Amino acid sequence: MNKNDNFNVIEEVKNLETEYRLSNTQKILLSTDGSVTSILDVLKGNVNIKTLLQEFHKADKFMAELLDIDEGEEVNYRVVIIRRKDEPLIYASSYTPIKRLTKEFKEDLIRADIPIGRILKKHKIESRREVQAVEVKTTNKELTKIFGTEVDLLSRKYNIIHKDNILISIEETFPISSFTSDF
Amino acid sequence: MNKNDNFNVIEEVKNLETEYRLSNTQKILLSTDGSVTSILDVLKGNVNIKTLLQEFHKADKFMAELLDIDEGEEVNYRVVIIRRKDEPLIYASSYTPIKRLTKEFKEDLIRADIPIGRILKKHKIESRREVQAVEVKTTNKELTKIFGTEVDLLSRKYNIIHKDNILISIEETFPISSFTSDF
Numbered sequence: 001m002n003k004n005d006n007f008n009v010i011e012e013v014k015n016l017e018t019e020y021r022l023s024n025t026q027k028i029l030l031s032t033d034g035s036v037t038s039i040l041d042v043l044k045g046n047v048n049i050k051t052l053l054q055e056f057h058k059a060d061k062f063m064a065e066l067l068d069i070d071e072g073e074e075v076n077y078r079v080v081i082i083r084r085k086d087e088p089l090i091y092a093s094s095y096t097p098i099k100r101l102t103k104e105f106k107e108d109l110i111r112a113d114i115p116i117g118r119i120l121k122k123h124k125i126e127s128r129r130e131v132q133a134v135e136v137k138t139t140n141k142e143l144t145k146i147f148g149t150e151v152d153l154l155s156r157k158y159n160i161i162h163k164d165n166i167l168i169s170i171e172e173t174f175p176i177s178s179f180t181s182d183f
Numbered sequence: 184m185n186k187n188d189n190f191n192v193i194e195e196v197k198n199l200e201t202e203y204r205l206s207n208t209q210k211i212l213l214s215t216d217g218s219v220t221s222i223l224d225v226l227k228g229n230v231n232i233k234t235l236l237q238e239f240h241k242a243d244k245f246m247a248e249l250l251d252i253d254e255g256e257e258v259n260y261r262v263v264i265i266r267r268k269d270e271p272l273i274y275a276s277s278y279t280p281i282k283r284l285t286k287e288f289k290e291d292l293i294r295a296d297i298p299i300g301r302i303l304k305k306h307k308i309e310s311r312r313e314v315q316a317v318e319v320k321t322t323n324k325e326l327t328k329i330f331g332t333e334v335d336l337l338s339r340k341y342n343i344i345h346k347d348n349i350l351i352s353i354e355e356t357f358p359i360s361s362f363t364s365d366f
Binding site for chain 1 (some may be wrong): 192193196207208210211213214215216217218221222224225226229303304307308309310311312344345346347362364365
């Protein structure tokens with residue numbers, strides 16, 4: 001389950017900083033083990049999400065390894081944009097093994113446009129977050145269109161762990177030109 | 184246990200902003216439900232703590248109510264400065280009911296100068312954090328001396344919840360002149 005137990009997010013962010021000038025807010029968004037939703041809420045005002053994709057899959061080899069489940073088990077794959085009003089802030093995709101969800105959590109994940117941080121809070125889920133990777137990526141057509149810019153993207157992958165298992169595996173991405181001002 | 188369940192930290196920070204100009208970093212430090220240690224690590228470099236006080240008390244009425252324990256139960260009270268090298272960053276006090284700690288957690292809490300966020304991570308503790316209060320306070324002699332400034336202080340109180348009980352109740356304080364630059 002802890003394939004990347006030795007990953008040190010602080011060191012990795014420092015490595016990125018040898019090439020890129022990152023703001024405090026960017027560094028926190030890349031490394032925090034807290035809710036990104038609540039950080040965006042406090043910086044931007046109450047955020048909402050727009051769901052781009054919501055699918056159920058039988059886990060293939062990639063998903064099974066990612067989530068530490070068996071191939072064929074059911075996985076929710078969700079792609080959303082976290083927004084302030086209509087302004088896109090963060091593009092996020094998540095893989096969630098259905099068998100690890102309570103009925104109530106599953107309903108919130110599937111039915112409503114609720115950010116995952118807010119679902120965890122609502123159901124008082126005790127968890128921890130393990131950042132697996134941080135990187136700078138070149139953009140693509142979809143993200144250029146969403147964010148209205150062709151600049152590089154900051155991205156991170158992390159797992160939300162609950163009862164010693166991966167509850168959700170998340171990737172978050174935003175333009176390197178975002179979150180650069182201090183106030 | 185959830186005396187302050189309706190407390191909305193985002194709203195409270197917004198209220199403070201009507202009177203004070205807060206930086207993004209300050210707002211995140213006041214509101215995050217993640218580890219403050221790891222935020223400081225990524226912003227400042229690897230932080231350390233200096234323990235000012237480490238005491239064991241039989242819980243009085245105040246502590247019993249704060250921690251949802253019985254009067255007379257054993258409580259660890261710890262006051263530390265979180266520092267980058269010798270630079271003081273955050274003044275933090277914590278109340279911890281001993282009966283809720285594992286042996287290993289207790290040893291780390293008592294023996295070594297390890298920030299609580301790092302202890303939780305080391306022992307892979309699944310938890311959630313509930314912010315109970317955020318405020319601006321006038322400083323006092325002790326904090327003026329520690330931080331070398333007489334400006335007002337930003338402060339917050341929060342509980343770390345584990346297995347539905349308060350594991351640690353923490354207050355963190357820093358000068359309103361700290362964490363104001365963006366890079």
